[in-house]
Amino acid sequence: MSHEFDIVVVGAGPAGLAAATAAAGMGRKxxxxxxxxxxxxxxxxxxxxxxxxxxxxxxxxxxxxxxxxELFAGRQVVDASPGSLQAWVGAEQRLESFQFESLIxxxxxxxxxxxFPGWTLPGVFGAGGLQxxxxxxxxxxxxxxxxxGTGPLLLAVAAHLKQDGAEIVAIAEQAPVSQLAGFGxxxxxxxxxxxxxxxxxxxxxxxxxxxxxxxxxAEGSGAVTGVRxxxxxxxxxxRCDLLACGFHLVPNTELASLLGCRITETGxxxxxxxxxxxxxxxxxxxxxxxxxxxxxxxxxxxAGLAAAGQSAAAASLYGKRDAEVKFGRAMSRAFxxxxxxxxxxxxxxxxxxxxxxRFGDLEGxxxxxxxxxxxxxxxxxxxxxxxxxxxxxxxDALFGWRNASVRPPVFPIPIxxxxxxxxxxSEVSIHEPQEISQ
Amino acid sequence: xPELNGTGRTVTVRVNGEPVTMPRxxxxxxxxxxxxxxCRVSVSGEPRTALCGMGIxxxxxxxxxxxxxxxxxxxxxxxxxxVETQR
Numbered sequence: 001m002s003h004e005f006d007i008v009v010v011g012a013g014p015a016g017l018a019a020a021t022a023a024a025g026m027g028r029k030x031x032x033x034x035x036x037x038x039x040x041x042x043x044x045x046x047x048x049x050x051x052x053x054x055x056x057x058x059x060x061x062x063x064x065x066x067x068x069x070e071l072f073a074g075r076q077v078v079d080a081s082p083g084s085l086q087a088w089v090g091a092e093q094r095l096e097s098f099q100f101e102s103l104i105x106x107x108x109x110x111x112x113x114x115x116f117p118g119w120t121l122p123g124v125f126g127a128g129g130l131q132x133x134x135x136x137x138x139x140x141x142x143x144x145x146x147x148x149g150t151g152p153l154l155l156a157v158a159a160h161l162k163q164d165g166a167e168i169v170a171i172a173e174q175a176p177v178s179q180l181a182g183f184g185x186x187x188x189x190x191x192x193x194x195x196x197x198x199x200x201x202x203x204x205x206x207x208x209x210x211x212x213x214x215x216x217x218a219e220g221s222g223a224v225t226g227v228r229x230x231x232x233x234x235x236x237x238x239r240c241d242l243l244a245c246g247f248h249l250v251p252n253t254e255l256a257s258l259l260g261c262r263i264t265e266t267g268x269x270x271x272x273x274x275x276x277x278x279x280x281x282x283x284x285x286x287x288x289x290x291x292x293x294x295x296x297x298x299x300x301x302x303a304g305l306a307a308a309g310q311s312a313a314a315a316s317l318y319g320k321r322d323a324e325v326k327f328g329r330a331m332s333r334a335f336x337x338x339x340x341x342x343x344x345x346x347x348x349x350x351x352x353x354x355x356x357x358r359f360g361d362l363e364g365x366x367x368x369x370x371x372x373x374x375x376x377x378x379x380x381x382x383x384x385x386x387x388x389x390x391x392x393x394x395x396d397a398l399f400g401w402r403n404a405s406v407r408p409p410v411f412p413i414p415i416x417x418x419x420x421x422x423x424x425x426s427e428v429s430i431h432e433p434q435e436i437s438q
Numbered sequence: 439x440p441e442l443n444g445t446g447r448t449v450t451v452r453v454n455g456e457p458v459t460m461p462r463x464x465x466x467x468x469x470x471x472x473x474x475x476x477c478r479v480s481v482s483g484e485p486r487t488a489l490c491g492m493g494i495x496x497x498x499x500x501x502x503x504x505x506x507x508x509x510x511x512x513x514x515x516x517x518x519x520x521v522e523t524q525r
Contacts (some may be wrong), residue, residue: 090509090512122476129492139459328491353497384493385496386495390494412496
């Protein structure tokens, strides 16, 4: 099956919804694809849980619904080139082809995980991950939960879990209070964000929020039954049923890499109009550098308008976008990782969960590995179904190793689907990075 | 577009043959978690359940209605759906 559109948006989170709605509003024929069965992305994830209601989400979804943009949910993009992409429709076990003039990447972010002893035990989840699972119907009533790692997400997750009936034992934020004080100052310039903070704070009254504190190990046999926490001087045990841990977010840049878009330390490089280094490809939201939902929304709107040829309308939003991005980046800096959380893995700690590659296999039980490709070739690290999406950011943080190449399919699909797909363009196009015209 | 909050209805799926009743709109992975069933066994024999909850980590994959290696966090529960985990 093949579809033709003026503009295809990948991702139906805040950036993608804003982009699709804006572009469709300018009379363009727009498709928006998402791998989830529901729109909203991760921050506005829908489901059976109680905590999904959010006015910003409702507005964004209503905007899309009242527009002419066509939604294709349950589509996982597995290959793309300027002008066309292939999406895997899991529910129907088939590939679908989309042709377009412009592509807007709004692929969002995922949580960063760092390996520590016990992190592969059942009962250890990502922080945002556990929230997503609860929204999906996981019943956490009466469960004792430790929330740990770093970032403002920890507070939001703890507040929502408590609303859903969990008992929050502690929130352990690895960043020291001195580092967060700067974040507090940034908040003072943004009254809307303070209100959000206060609302969360009230929800969490009575829950210990410890800064400069982190989990050194999850313990239990067969499932987590407790954690060991430290503040750098003392270490103590805390009993719990679940551990929600996340070390801020990393942008999903795989599709942009595949398309040949230039990528910097922060994310996909874009110009003022959210155009990438590849002609006809735009990028909005977290892939361009993690900056949060408000930045993503305005970036998405700019990308949608620009892709629809409405440069003047897009330009009127630059000031708002730049302020939101500045705020988001300041927040990321406030939650910078301390050296200690990068040194928690022991030789037998699994780093690559898909292939069960242990820290010692990488760090010098025999021969220390020299980089991402060497680790892949010698240990199968990063070669499982997640394609290094979980261990990759960890190894980048631990060793500075970067995934050197992204190849299609960017998500695993059955080999039979690849072999039998008449629409699949087997020619992999290589795009030389070009200068972005400003 | 599916909007699944507040319908107050339930669906029943089978997890390794046992019925599990969930609020309508739930994801399949939540049925596994509520039933206390691990999703898979790792290559070195460890039990695993979902980690990321959002389709990235592939830890929640299981056999769904006879199709192997499905990410249960991306599938909405439907009445009569069957999930078989690796045991």
